[in-house]
Amino acid sequence: MTEKKIRVLIAKPGLDGHDRGAKVVARALRDAGMEVIYVGLKQTPEQIVETAIQEDVDVIGLSCLSGAHTYLFPKVMELLKKNNVEDILVTCGGIIPDDDVKTLNEAGIKGIFGPGCSTEDIVEFIKQNVKR
Amino acid sequence: MGEDKDLKKPSRSRRDWEDDTLKKHLDKHPEWKEDFITTSSVPINRLYSPDDIKDFEYLKDLNFPSQYPYTRGVQPTMYRGKLWTMRMFSGFGTAEESNERYKYLLEHGETGLSVAFDFPTLYGFDTDHPMAKGEFGKCGVAISSLKDMEILFSGIPIDKITTSMTINGPAAILWAMYIVNAEKQGFSKDQIGGTIQNDILKEYIAQKSYIFPPEPSMRLIVDTFEYGYKHVPKWNTISISGYHIREAGSTAVQELAFTLADGLAYVEEAINRGLDVDDFAPRLSFFFNAHNDLFEEVAKYRAARRIWAREMKERFKAKNPRSWWLRFHTQTAGCALTAQQPENNIVRVTIQALAAILGGTQSLHTNSMDEALALPSAKAVRIALRTQQILAHESGVANTIDPVGGSYFIETLTNQMEEETYKYFDKIDALGGVIPAIEKGFFQKEIANASYLYQKEIEKKKRTVVGVNDYVLDEPLRIELLKMDPEGEMRQINRLKELRAKRDNKKATESLDTLKNKAEGNENLMPYIIDCVSAYCTLGEITDVFRNVFGEYKEEPIY
Numbered sequence: 001m002t003e004k005k006i007r008v009l010i011a012k013p014g015l016d017g018h019d020r021g022a023k024v025v026a027r028a029l030r031d032a033g034m035e036v037i038y039v040g041l042k043q044t045p046e047q048i049v050e051t052a053i054q055e056d057v058d059v060i061g062l063s064c065l066s067g068a069h070t071y072l073f074p075k076v077m078e079l080l081k082k083n084n085v086e087d088i089l090v091t092c093g094g095i096i097p098d099d100d101v102k103t104l105n106e107a108g109i110k111g112i113f114g115p116g117c118s119t120e121d122i123v124e125f126i127k128q129n130v131k132r
Numbered sequence: 133m134g135e136d137k138d139l140k141k142p143s144r145s146r147r148d149w150e151d152d153t154l155k156k157h158l159d160k161h162p163e164w165k166e167d168f169i170t171t172s173s174v175p176i177n178r179l180y181s182p183d184d185i186k187d188f189e190y191l192k193d194l195n196f197p198s199q200y201p202y203t204r205g206v207q208p209t210m211y212r213g214k215l216w217t218m219r220m221f222s223g224f225g226t227a228e229e230s231n232e233r234y235k236y237l238l239e240h241g242e243t244g245l246s247v248a249f250d251f252p253t254l255y256g257f258d259t260d261h262p263m264a265k266g267e268f269g270k271c272g273v274a275i276s277s278l279k280d281m282e283i284l285f286s287g288i289p290i291d292k293i294t295t296s297m298t299i300n301g302p303a304a305i306l307w308a309m310y311i312v313n314a315e316k317q318g319f320s321k322d323q324i325g326g327t328i329q330n331d332i333l334k335e336y337i338a339q340k341s342y343i344f345p346p347e348p349s350m351r352l353i354v355d356t357f358e359y360g361y362k363h364v365p366k367w368n369t370i371s372i373s374g375y376h377i378r379e380a381g382s383t384a385v386q387e388l389a390f391t392l393a394d395g396l397a398y399v400e401e402a403i404n405r406g407l408d409v410d411d412f413a414p415r416l417s418f419f420f421n422a423h424n425d426l427f428e429e430v431a432k433y434r435a436a437r438r439i440w441a442r443e444m445k446e447r448f449k450a451k452n453p454r455s456w457w458l459r460f461h462t463q464t465a466g467c468a469l470t471a472q473q474p475e476n477n478i479v480r481v482t483i484q485a486l487a488a489i490l491g492g493t494q495s496l497h498t499n500s501m502d503e504a505l506a507l508p509s510a511k512a513v514r515i516a517l518r519t520q521q522i523l524a525h526e527s528g529v530a531n532t533i534d535p536v537g538g539s540y541f542i543e544t545l546t547n548q549m550e551e552e553t554y555k556y557f558d559k560i561d562a563l564g565g566v567i568p569a570i571e572k573g574f575f576q577k578e579i580a581n582a583s584y585l586y587q588k589e590i591e592k593k594k595r596t597v598v599g600v601n602d603y604v605l606d607e608p609l610r611i612e613l614l615k616m617d618p619e620g621e622m623r624q625i626n627r628l629k630e631l632r633a634k635r636d637n638k639k640a641t642e643s644l645d646t647l648k649n650k651a652e653g654n655e656n657l658m659p660y661i662i663d664c665v666s667a668y669c670t671l672g673e674i675t676d677v678f679r680n681v682f683g684e685y686k687e688e689p690i691y
Contacts, residue, residue, distance in 0.1 A: 040689030071266025
């Protein structure tokens with residue numbers, strides 16, 4: 001019996017063009033045996049949630065380095081709730097000051113991965129926390 | 133004959149040294165790791181000696197400063213004549229807040245301005261556009277109209293100081309705002325100097341703030357080249373940039389090769405439009421990254437000058453030596469900064485800035501220690517500026533020209549950089565040129581591969597990053613971060629509303645209609661953009677005209 005692969009959507013909400021980290025994470029998750037859907041840049045929260053539902057993903061990884069995370073990430077969470085798909089695990093990365101971590105946690109975002117973190121930690125976090 | 137003997141001597145002695153002294157030493161004292169590699173994963177030898185540069189010819193390979201092929205620098209006296217321009221990239225929040233920051237930097241000895249725009253501005257959206265939500269003032273200053281530009285430069289002597297603006301998709305529009313503002317302040321177009329980045333090719337490759345497809349984007353760029361040499365002669369109408377390619381994860385050679393390939397593509401495009409190479413080429417400028425690996429970076433800048441001079445002279449037959457010059461700005465590597473133990477970044481920035489100076493940069497931005505955490509605080513940015521001042525006035529590195537020239541190691545690295553760059557040129561040519569290579573995802577894949585390798589090297593501890601994968605501190609380090617005016621966005625939105633209500637709307641609409649007609653034709657668009665800006669049409673309104681006529685570019689996401 002083969003185990004179902006974890007499906008992950010990696011997206012960059014908003015206008016931020018810094019996609020180096022998102023791409024590295026996408027590849028690391030793929031190399032760790034997950035199915036990765038990388039939708040790239042300039043995604044609105046609405047588009048991200050719509051894709052997540054259509055693709056039936058287990059995890060959403062959001063990346064933002066512009067500072068717009070405090071608006072965009074909670075917006076994604078709000079839309080997930082509205083669409084009754086709160087069981088999707090949401091993780092994020094970028095330039096997230098400590099002061100914002102609490103806000104994002106309260107919005108329901110579990111794993112917050114800043115500069116210098118290892119992709120192995122991200123893989124491990126997803127494996128431990130994914131609900132399926 | 134005498135020369136031959138001298139050149140063979142070191143080779144022979146080197147073999148003796150390796151077989152005898154070195155071997156014995158290594159048997160007893162092995163080196164502490166197997167591979168010594170650069171930041172770009174290029175292996176470095178234990179030692180470089182005359183046999184590594186056997187074919188070296190001083191006049192052909194280096195020559196004197198200001199002499200072709202300019203390996204040693206473009207000016208005859210370099211920093212003894214004039215220090216590099218200390219140009220700190222900055223901007224955040226409203227035009228008022230950024231204006232205050234510019235005055236602060238000028239007071240502390242900055243010698244050139246450099247404007248960072250926020251993401252909505254980079255994409256040609258006004259602050260009140262739905263896509264701008266959450267992004268206002270975050271990565272730079274929000275400039276939605278001439279009104280904002282007037283505030284940004286109020287009280288700043290723009291006839292005496294040059295300004296660089298990091299703007300690409302809507303570069304022509306922001307440049308028009310700068311020109312109109314200068315004229316309103318009483319300065320003519322030939323009195324002002326500065327640079328617009330205006331390099332769309334690297335946007336598709338790396339930075340990703342493109343708006344329109346390649347063809348109309350290239351047209352707008354050539355429009356600025358032509359308008360620039362005819363009317364704004366002291367302006368660098370492009371800054372062909374490797375910085376963002378490197379930040380996206382490329383190696384040093386990729387940064388060099390892709391940037392120069394982009395530069396050659398612009399020259400070809402302008403020549404195809406009928407421009408004379410010697411009219412526009414002297415106003416082309418470049419922008420490179422300075423990463424951690426000191427010598428690799430220095431070699432990159434030296435190779436860049438040599439390759440560009442050769443291509444301009446031999447491929448494009450430029451006759452004016454100014455067309456052969458590669459003049460460049462450098463910014464230290466943002467991607468090399470660590471969020472952990474941020475004070476250590478001051479040291480990293482010092483090494484990177486040193487590389488840029490040893491490499492002969494014309495201007496320099498030094499990153500602030502806190503930039504892996506947030507936009508820089510006033511104190512952090514002051515330390516970054518002081519770093520340049522210490523290098524300029526205390527270290528002695530600016531006393532002589534190209535201080536590392538002639539080093540066996542540096543000359544070997546410079547030669548290697550050049551060879552590898554030409555290999556990339558061949559690959560790009562084989563794909564049909566830069567734009568077809570972008571459309572095939574060639575650059576994007578090369579960069580993604582390099583950045584993944586780099587990350588894996590860190591995770592496998594093949595590469596040490598102090599404070600990140602070794603010498604780690606457990607306690608969280610608190611530093612004071614920049615706080616922005618929370619009311620800024622509202623004030624900016626109100627200002628836009630007021631502007632749209634109070635301006636001569638008939639004039640605004642007419643100028644936008646004319647721009648649309650002209651965009652559908654082939655004329656140079658700069659004069660019509662200037663008319664729109666003067667009528668206080670907003671950035672979003674002008675960009676929308678182009679979005680409607682030119683369409684928008686979408687990339688295939690590759691990872």
